[in-house]
Amino acid sequence: MADAAPxxxxxxEQLLGAPLPVRIRAWDGSEAGPPGAPVLVVRNRRALRRLLWKPGELGLTRAWVAGDLTIDGDLYTxxxxxxxxVWERGDDSRTLVQAVRDPDVxxxxxxxxxxxxxFLPPPPPREEVRRGRGHLHTRRSDKRAISHHYDVGNDFYEIVLGPSMVYSCAYWEAPGATLEDAQRDKLELVCRKLGLKPGQRLLDVGCGWGSMAIHAAREHGVxxxxVTLSQEQATYARKRVAEEGLADRVEIRVQDYRDVVDGPYDAISSIGMAEHVGADRYLEYARDLYGxxxxxxxxxxxxxxxxPQQDESAYSVDAFIDAYVFPGGELAPVGTTVTQLERAGFEVRDVESLREHYALTLRAWVGGLEAQxxxxxxxxxxxxxRVWRLYMAASALAFERNRIGVNQVLAVRTPESGASGLPLRARTWHG
Structure with a gap:
């Protein structure tokens, strides 16, 4: 008798103390749950063993990555x-930890x-990063983490990111804009905030596939x-630079930002890179860029x-992100980022939130992935x-629900005279 789903x-529901909002289809073909709701397909019993051995987010994502679980219906819904x-349960929610004293659980x-x-623990999917000793953020461990995330294959990233090959939040200035338009507008926004002028030198930290470097050189004459730690990114970026005829103005290096010694530069862009630095290394990062x-x-x-968390001294990292997406990645509140930049000597002049823009960007990336x-x-x-589809779709919802944000912080190494060089009128980004 097919009755696994009921x-x-x-x-x-007995375990969670709440009704399931999705329908379930089990390995025996049985179904249960709200009619018309998206269907959580439990393809085999191994999915349950994963959840019992690793309750919560990591067990769910292991089952998803291995193909033991899938969704029939709209993934976002x-x-x-x-x-x-799973992700938004409060501290007073019922969890498996309470099983020792709750007979129902x-x-x-x-x-x-x-x-x-x-009841044997299934091995983790091969895509999972095996963790070493903590999150040391040495040059070697950072290079390994970057390689895990970015050396997936440039052809794969072309599917996700589209022709712009920009892997960071776009800037959607107008309704109906394409992803390519929005990424171009983001790069131009960064250039205007930096006040780039012909003949200046720009350091692009975490340059990715070269899009910011190419745009700044071509459109602003700098x-x-x-610098990137990914050999695949560097090879791709150098080819693009050569095709644009900008080899005399753009140099792409496989280099750790901590090893850059040929300053001073007129401006530095760090776009979607600082998340890899680590909380313990952030002040060092800020001081290096200041210097x-x-x-x-x-x-x-x-x-x-x-x-911000109630206890900001506690180490906190997303289990799925750490195991499958950004090993060693750490997110800090924007106030902490601003404080660290100021401690390094910077004068912080502007903070702009682009939270909704990132949700739109991620949905565009998921669309590109699903289309191919x-x-x-x-x-x-x-x-x-499967890792990428889940990661990007869940991240889009996290930005939409204000669980995370993204911010552009403009900071200046203000000289002793106090003349910042910034315009008096906020956000004109000229002068």
């Missing part, structure tokens, strides 16, 4: 409905264990040094930020493709 629904049970766990079958700027030079720091899903799986592998 049993599973009842046990999960399903993730939005499940967010309250104990009974639910026993029932799930019986339904899951032989000389650019772009590479001329007096009066500007830094544009474009960085994802999280909401078969090719994406063949290029990166099914597991890695």
């Amino acid at each position: 049993r599973l629904e009842s046990l999960v 399903a993730l939005g409905l499940m967010a309250g049970l 104990r009974a639910a766990v026993r029932g799930l264990a019986r339904l899951a079958g032989p 000389s650019v040094v772009g 590479l700027l001329k007096p009066g030079g500007r830094l544009l720091n474009h960085q994802i930020g999280r909401r 899903w078969g090719r994406a799986q063949s290029l990166a592998g099914p597991g890695r493709a």
Whole structure:
């Protein structure tokens, strides 16, 4: 008798103390749950064993990456409905930790264990990063983490990012803009905030596939040094630079920002890179960039930020992101970022939130990935493709729901005279 789904629904609701907002389809073909809701497809019993051995987000994502779980229906709707049970549960929510003193929870766990079958921990999917000793953010560990994330294959990133090959929040100035338009407008916004002029030197930290370096050199006449830890990115960027005829003005290096010694520069752009630095290294990062700027030079720091926690001394990292996406990545509140930049000597002159813009960007990336899903799986592998689809869709919802944000912080190495060189009128970005 096919009854796994009703049993599973009842046990999960008993465990969570809340009704399941999605429908369940189990490995035996049975279904249960709200009619018309997105369907969580539990393809095998192994999915349950993953959840029991690693309750919460990591167990769910392991099952997703391995293909043990999938969604039939709109992914955003399903993730939005499940967010309250997984990512947005308050401290007073019922969890498996309470099983030792809650007989209902104990009974639910026993029932799930019986339904899951032989209770051995399944091995993690091969896409999962095996963690070493903490998050040291040495040059070697950072290079490994960057390689894990960015050396997936340039062809795969072309599917996701589109022709612009910009892997950071776009700037949607007008309704109906294309992703390419919005990324061009973001690069131009950064250049205007930096006040770039012909003949100046720009350092682009974490230059990616070279889009910012090319735009700044072509449109504003500056000389650019772009640094990345990804060999694949550097190879791709150098080819683009040569095709644009900008080899005399743009140099792409495979180099750690801590090893750049040929300052001073007139301006520095750091777009979507500082998330990799680590909380313990952030002041060092800020001081290094400060030391590479001329007096009066500007830094544009474009960085994802999280909401402040009650206990800011506690180490906090997203389990899924750390294991599958950005190993060692740490998000800080924007106030912490501003404080660290000021401690390094910078004068912070402007902070602009682009939170909604990143949600739109991520939805565009997911659309690109889904439009070429078969090719994406063949290029990166099914597991890695599933990682990216879940990561980007869940991140879009996180930005939309104000769980995380993204901010452009404009800071100046103000000279002793106090003349910042910035316009009196806010956000004209000229002069």
